[in-house]
Amino acid sequence: MTDSTPSDDNWLIDEDEEEVVAGGLGAPDTRSWRVLIVDDDVDVHAVTRLALRNVSFKGRELELFSAYSGREAYDILRDTPDVALVLLDVVMETDDAGLILARRIREELHNSIVRVVLRTGQPGQAPEQRVIIEYDINDYKAKTELTTQKLFTTVISALRAYESLNMLERSRIGLGKILAGATNLYQIHSLREFASGVLNQVSAILDVGSDGVLCLMQGDTGVTSVVAATGGYAQLSESELMPTAHPLWPTIAKAFAEKKSQFEHPANVLFIHTQENREVAISVTPPWPLAQIQRDLLEVFCQRIAAAFDNLYMFGQLRKAQEATVVALADLAEFRDSGTGGHVRRVQMLSSSLANRLAARGAYPEQITPQLLEMIGLASILHDVGKVATPDHILLKPGIHTPEERAEMQTHAAVGKSILERAANMVDGVSYLTYGAEIAGGHHEHYDGNGYPNQLKGNEIPISARIVAVIDVFDSLLHERPYKEPWPHTEVMSYITERAGKQFDPEVVAALLDLIERDPSIGRTPD
Numbered sequence: 200m201t202d203s204t205p206s207d208d209n210w211l212i213d214e215d216e217e218e219v220v221a222g223g224l225g226a227p228d229t230r231s232w233r234v235l236i237v238d239d240d241v242d243v244h245a246v247t248r249l250a251l252r253n254v255s256f257k258g259r260e261l262e263l264f265s266a267y268s269g270r271e272a273y274d275i276l277r278d279t280p281d282v283a284l285v286l287l288d289v290v291m292e293t294d295d296a297g298l299i300l301a302r303r304i305r306e307e308l309h310n311s312i313v314r315v316v317l318r319t320g321q322p323g324q325a326p327e328q329r330v331i332i333e334y335d336i337n338d339y340k341a342k343t344e345l346t347t348q349k350l351f352t353t354v355i356s357a358l359r360a361y362e363s364l365n366m367l368e369r370s371r372i373g374l375g376k377i378l379a380g381a382t383n384l385y386q387i388h389s390l391r392e393f394a395s396g397v398l399n400q401v402s403a404i405l406d407v408g409s410d411g412v413l414c415l416m417q418g419d420t421g422v423t424s425v426v427a428a429t430g431g432y433a434q435l436s437e438s439e440l441m442p443t444a445h446p447l448w449p450t451i452a453k454a455f456a457e458k459k460s461q462f463e464h465p466a467n468v469l470f471i472h473t474q475e476n477r478e479v480a481i482s483v484t485p486p487w488p489l490a491q492i493q494r495d496l497l498e499v500f501c502q503r504i505a506a507a508f509d510n511l512y513m514f515g516q517l518r519k520a521q522e523a524t525v526v527a528l529a530d531l532a533e534f535r536d537s538g539t540g541g542h543v544r545r546v547q548m549l550s551s552s553l554a555n556r557l558a559a560r561g562a563y564p565e566q567i568t569p570q571l572l573e574m575i576g577l578a579s580i581l582h583d584v585g586k587v588a589t590p591d592h593i594l595l596k597p598g599i600h601t602p603e604e605r606a607e608m609q610t611h612a613a614v615g616k617s618i619l620e621r622a623a624n625m626v627d628g629v630s631y632l633t634y635g636a637e638i639a640g641g642h643h644e645h646y647d648g649n650g651y652p653n654q655l656k657g658n659e660i661p662i663s664a665r666i667v668a669v670i671d672v673f674d675s676l677l678h679e680r681p682y683k684e685p686w687p688h689t690e691v692m693s694y695i696t697e698r699a700g701k702q703f704d705p706e707v708v709a710a711l712l713d714l715i716e717r718d719p720s721i722g723r724t725p726d
Contacts (some may be wrong), residue, residue, distance in 0.1 A: 230487070231262035232358050233281055237272040238288040238295065238318075242344075247286065251349045255356050261412050267298035273303055282313050283353060283361040287336075289319040298334055312364040314357035318342055366492050394427030397481065397504055401469070402429075404492055405485050414441050415479040416455055423451065423480075423530055431484075451480045460498065464488035469497055473505045475512060525631070536694045543580045549670045549721070551576035556710045557666070563706070566662040570629060578634035579667045582642050585615025609643070613652045616640025637661040642668045645702045657704075665704040669695065671713055672702075677722050688722055 236247050244265050251261055268291050285304070289297035297317060300653065304310050316338040317330060319548060331339055337360070340352060345353070370552035398411040410430030414423045428435035435441070441448060450466035461468045467489055471479040481501075489497075554575045558567045574700055589611050600608060619636035626632060641655065641664025648656030658669075676683075676691045686694075692715070699708040715721050 230281075231260050232256060232283050232285045233262045233264065233279065234286065234354070235264045235266060235272060235275060235279075236286050237266045237269070237291075237300065238286075239267050239291040240269075243288070247350070250350055254351060254354065257362075258357055259353075268292045269300040269303075272300055273308075275302060276308055276310065276313070281498050283365075284314045284316065284357045286354075287315055287317050298330065301334045301336050302717065311335075312361060312368055314338075314361050316340060316353055316357060318345065343501060366490075395429060397484075398427055398429045400624075401481060401483055401497065401500065402545065405483065405489070411481065411483045412441070412447060412449055412451075412704055414480045414482070416480070421457065447482045447484075451482055454480050460494075460501070462489055462494060469501050471501045471505045471508070473509045475509045477508060477512070479504070479508060493610075505630075518698055520579055521631075525577055542678065543583075545674050546582065546667065546670050547576045547580050549674065550579035550667050552665050552721075553670060553710055553714060554663075556714045557707065560710055560713065562710065563662055566658075571634065573665060574631040574634050575638075575663055575666065576630075578631040578663065579670070581615070581619060581632075581635035581665050582638045582671060583611065583615065584618060584635070585611035585613070585639055607649045611638055612643050634661075634663045637663045638667045640664070642671055644668070646704050647701045650702070665707050669703050669707050671723065673711065691722070 216316045216614045234251070236244050238244060238247075243513050244267075248263055251263065254261055256480055264275055264282070264511060266275050270289075270292070272285070276285070287297045287301060289295065293299070297319075301315050301317070304313065304315065315336045317334075317336050330336065337357065340349075342354060394413040398413055401411060410432055412428045412432045412435055413426045415426050416423055423441040425435050425438050425441050432447075435445070441451065442454075447466050447468075450461050450463055450468045454468040454470040458470060458472060458478070460470045464487070465484045467483050469481040469483075471481070473479070504630070551572075554567060554572050557563065558572060579685040589608060596604065616636050616639045619632050619639055623630060623632035638661070640652070641660050644650035644653065644655040644660045644664065646657060646660070646665070648654050673691060673695055675693060677688065679685045692712075695703065695708055695711065699705040
């Protein structure tokens with residue numbers, strides 16, 4: 200159905216006295232403004248394209264799409280992002296097809312920023328006052344009044360409004376990404392993981408590919424290290440220092456020298472100076488120069504990142520102090536045993552590796568949680584802390600213990616668990632002390648129920664303790680102790696394997712064998 204009538208003859212006539220000028224200030228964004236023409240009259244599409252053929256706004260030309268029915272227009276709007284303006288006829292396949300589409304745009308596509316200008320050749324079919332009130336449209340034009348100049352004015356006004364709304368929407372989305380991204384980053388404890396996360400969040404804010412580099416200035420040395428690199432610059436992550444011959448280096452060096460962000464397309468460098476006097480540069484190369492709103496959003500993000508960098512550093516220092524304290528406590532428990540050497544540190548390393556190997560094998564997915572994987576290394580150091588209560592004449596005895604001495608020796612498991620449980624209760628939530636108490640109390644339990652102190656069996660024994668039970672025996676047999684000489688590696692592995700399902704969890708033993716097969720040096724290297 201068409202709605203052209205003889206009264207439309209002057210629609211879109213050229214006004215010679217007012218020439219339409221292709222405006223624009225050469226703005227950085229070179230993407231076209233997308234305009235959808237919706238009308239069932241082919242001539243309307245032709246004359247509209249003719250009238251808008253040289254129009255541009257802020258240096259961006261128009262990209263015109265055509266639809267000849269409400270259904271076709273809906274499909275285009277659903278599948279085509281960033282349509283800024285819809286020039287919409289009312290009467291097409293039905294008398295109210297345009298009005299139905301206007302409602303579907305807002306209610307079904309949830310597109311509140313595209314500008315909808317209703318154009319009709321039959322105003323009586325859709326009275327202006329009723330339509331403006333009942334439908335979320337932005338302008339109403341009778342085709343008889345739309346000269347070329349007036350169409351130009353209508354289009355530019357709509358694009359300007361769309362630009363403002365789009366900037367507000369991008370700002371809202373960007374700020375949401377900043378808040379979500381910064382929250383996620385506070386949960387990361389590795390500097391390189393943190394840096395990669397920062398690059399990914401910057402890419403998300405800009406809505407571009409993840410091509411970026413994060414550099415850290417090392418004190419006053421002038422040395423710039425590459426902490427993370429993604430996308431097309433991923434190979435830089437293999438370099439310890441930022442190559443001065445790289446195309447990004449001049450802009451990065453300028454940012455560090457001037458201590459401020461640089462926006463020199465295609466290289467954009469965000470400069471971050473933290474309160475702890477660390478200097479960070481983040482370089483990204485989006486396909487087009489950054490708009491002012493994007494720069495502003497990135498500067499806000501940089502403020503959040505500066506605080507996060509300092510918090511990460513402080514967390515690292517606290518973690519190191521915590522680990523040093525735990526190691527000192529474990530050493531205190533064993534300082535009387537000069538032959539123990541680096542046992543607790545080896546147990547720490549191997550327990551962590553074995554837990555991760557179990558996770559990779561898919562074993563005990565409900566028990567081997569990310570929290571356990573993070574804490575078991577530090578917690579395992581405390582496995583023998585209860586030995587502080589064991590008398591020297593028993594702990595250091597080179598010969599066989601009497602039944603009474605053995606009973607006294609075995610109390611160290613319950614003592615260690617009690618000490619660590621009291622400490623764990625002083626901390627909110629689960630901590631390494633919680634796992635330490637499990638390990639201290641359970642690493643001498645046997646999988647078949649014949650261990651001590653509580654004769655626990657199978658899964659009654661915490662997985663953390665079942666892991667450390669294997670590692671503790673594995674390392675103790677490989678090294679000299681006051682009561683024994685070191686065993687050959689083959690004999691140790693035979694001992695461990697033979698006791699799978701009896702003393703040890705067979706799944707844990709299988710994971711240890713898997714670990715050693717992948718790295719034969721485990722247990723063979725000298726202290």
